[in-house]
Structures are given as structure tokens and as C-alpha cells.
Amino acid sequence: SSELTQDPAVSVALGQTVRITCQGDSLRSYYASWYQQKPGQAPVLVIYGKNNRPSGIPDRFSGSSSGNTASLTITGAQAEDEADYYCNSRDSSGKHVVFGGGTKLTVL
Amino acid sequence: QVQLQESGPGLVKPSGTLSLTCAVSGGSISSSNWWSWVRQPPGKGLEWIGEIYHSGSTNYNPSLKSRVTISVDKSKNQFSLKLSSVTAADTAVYYCARDQYYYGSGSYGIYFDYWGQGTLVTVSS
Numbered sequence: 619s620s621e622l623t624q625d626p627a628v629s630v631a632l633g634q635t636v637r638i639t640c641q642g643d644s645l646r647s648y649y650a651s652w653y654q655q656k657p658g659q660a661p662v663l664v665i666y667g668k669n670n671r672p673s674g675i676p677d678r679f680s681g682s683s684s685g686n687t688a689s690l691t692i693t694g695a696q697a698e699d700e701a702d703y704y705c706n707s708r709d710s711s712g713k714h715v716v717f718g719g720g721t722k723l724t725v726l
Numbered sequence: 727q728v729q730l731q732e733s734g735p736g737l738v739k740p741s742g743t744l745s746l747t748c749a750v751s752g753g754s755i756s757s758s759n760w761w762s763w764v765r766q767p768p769g770k771g772l773e774w775i776g777e778i779y780h781s782g783s784t785n786y787n788p789s790l791k792s793r794v795t796i797s798v799d800k801s802k803n804q805f806s807l808k809l810s811s812v813t814a815a816d817t818a819v820y821y822c823a824r825d826q827y828y829y830g831s832g833s834y835g836i837y838f839d840y841w842g843q844g845t846l847v848t849v850s851s
Contacts, residue, residue, distance in 0.1 A: 649828055649835025653772075660821055660844050661772065666837035667828030704772050708836055713785055715762065715774040715836060 621709050622650075622718035629724040630695045638690045640705030640718045648708040650688035652681060655702045655720075664703075665690055692723075700725045728753040730822050730842035738816075738849050744809040748822030748842060755803045756780040760825035762838065763796060763807045765818040773818075777825055778805055812849045819844040 622642040630636035640650055649668060653661035663672050665681035678693045688707075692699055705718040734746035748761070755761065763775040776786035778796045786794050795808040809816060823838035 647833060649830060649833055651828075651835055651837035653838075655772075660841040661838070662841075663837055663839055666826070666839075667835050668830050670828065672839065706772075706774075706837070714787060715777070717764075717772040717774060720771040 621716045622705055622707060624703075624705060624718035624721045626719065627722045627724070629726055630692070631726050632697060633694055635691065635693045636695055636723065638692075638703050638721045638723065640688045640690075641686055642707065642716070642718075643686055644707050644710045644716070645683065645686050645688050647710075647712070650681070650683065650705045650707045652679075652688075652690045653704045653706070654699075655704065661704060695723075695725050697725050699723065728824060728840045730824065730840055732820060732822050732842045732845040734845060734847070736846060736848060738812055738847060739851055740813055740849055742812055742849075744807070744812050744816060744820075744847055744849070746807045746820055746822075746845065746847070747804050748806070749802070749804045750824075751803070753824075755798060755805060756800055760785075761798070761805050762823045762825055764821045764823055764838070764841075765816075766821070766844075767815070767818040775807065775809075775820075814849050817847065817849045819846050 652665040655661040669681045680691045703721045709716045729751045731749045738744045760777045762777040793810045798805045821844045822842045824840040826839045828835045
């Protein structure tokens with residue numbers, strides 16, 4: 619079982635805003651990072667640290683955190699944003715890495 | 727631009743040992759990074775297997791620790807994964823990735839900035 623909990627599925631209307639959340643005790647101590655994965659492809663980093671986007675990631679992707687919950691927000695979701703999204707962080711011991719179970723985002 | 731490439735057998739027999747190598751190009755494995763293995767069973771989520779530093783220091787997922795060995799070959803700029811006593815539950819796409827750290831006010835985070843394309847390993851007789 620994962621120490622990070624994500625909703626299995628979320629949907630959003632095209633052009634609207636969606637928030638994907640990740641909960642876990644370790645998030646009180648460590649930043650989360652977020653990955654987008656499309657079918658048959660390797661995960662792609664979209665957000666890391668407090669709210670940092672790697673080069674090439676659109677600015678409609680943003681991250682935030684409060685208490686034991688990290689959030690990935692997509693402002694103005696596009697059809698190409700339909701994918702699985704995973705959060706990850708250190709675990710509570712600080713020695714290991716954990717991933718959330720993933721959230722399947724559907725853009726309607 | 728760092729690139730990672732996994733290689734190894736795509737089919738392993740039950741009770742055997744899975745062996746994969748990740749070749750690193752465009753950067754040195756002796757840089758100040760850790761290097762990880764992550765796997766994904768078909769239709770399921772991501773699972774971190776473990777990580778290694780160029781010094782040979784390792785951290786392993788507690789659920790796999792008894793069966794996992796990760797090693798590094800600095801002369802070949804690559805690192806490797808061995809998973810012993812495999813069963814069908816170990817069938818997965820295996821990825822190698824580079825660890826990075828973000829340091830903020832009073833905290834830090836780990837993230838994977840470069841990934842290999844992944845290789846499917848099937849455990850079957």
C-alpha cells in the first residue's frame with residue numbers, strides 16, 4: 619500500500635480548472651513532485667518543489683501544498699492533458715521514495 | 727541532455743533472477759545525483775524499487791529489500807538492477823531514472839527529472 623493517497627479518477631470539462639490532490643503524513647515534511655504519464659510512455663515530470671515547472675511544461679500546470687496535502691492544478695485543461703498523474707515524495711522515515719496510486723484525468 | 731537506456735532480457739523464468747542495466751549518456755553517473763529504479767505492473771501504478779549513489783551507497787524499498795541488489799559501474803557509466811526469486815507479480819515495465827533534490831525553506835523534496843523509456847519484463851515459464 620502507498621503512503622501517498624490520490625483519488626483514482628477525476629474529470630474536467632475542456633478549458634476548465636481541475637485540482638488533483640495527494641495526501642500523506644510525509645508531505646508535512648517533504649515536498650511532493652508530480653508526473654504526467656500517457657499510455658505507453660514513460661512518466662514526465664510536470665511539477666517539483668514548492669511550485670516549479672521543468673522547461674517545456676506549460677504554465678497552466680501549478681503546484682501547491684498545505685499540511686499533509688499536495689495539489690496539482692491545471693488551469694484551462696486541454697485535451698492533451700488527459701493522462702494519469704502521480705505524486706511522489708520521501709516517506710515518513712526520509713530514507714525511501716513513495717508514489718501515490720495515481721489519478722486518471724479525463725478531459726470532457 | 728541526459729539520456730537513460732534500459733536493457734536486459736524481456737522474459738525471466740519464475741524463481742529466476744531479473745537483471746537489467748541502465749546506461750547513462752549525456753552526463754556522468756559520478757555526478758552528485760542518486761539513480762533509481764522504478765517499476766509499473768501492467769495497468770497499475772508506479773513503484774519505487776531503490777536507488778544508488780556513485781559511491782555504492784543504496785536505499786531499497788522495504789517491501790523488496792530482501793530480493794533487490796542495485797550496483798554501479800562507473801567505468802561504463804551505468805547502473806544495474808538484480809531482483810531474485812521472481813514471480814508473476816514481478817512482471818512490469820521497469821524504468822531507470824535520475825534523482826534530483828529540491829531544497830526549500832526548512833524542507834526538501836525528491837524528484838525524477840530524467841527517465842528511461844522503460845523495458846517490459848515478463849516472468850513466465
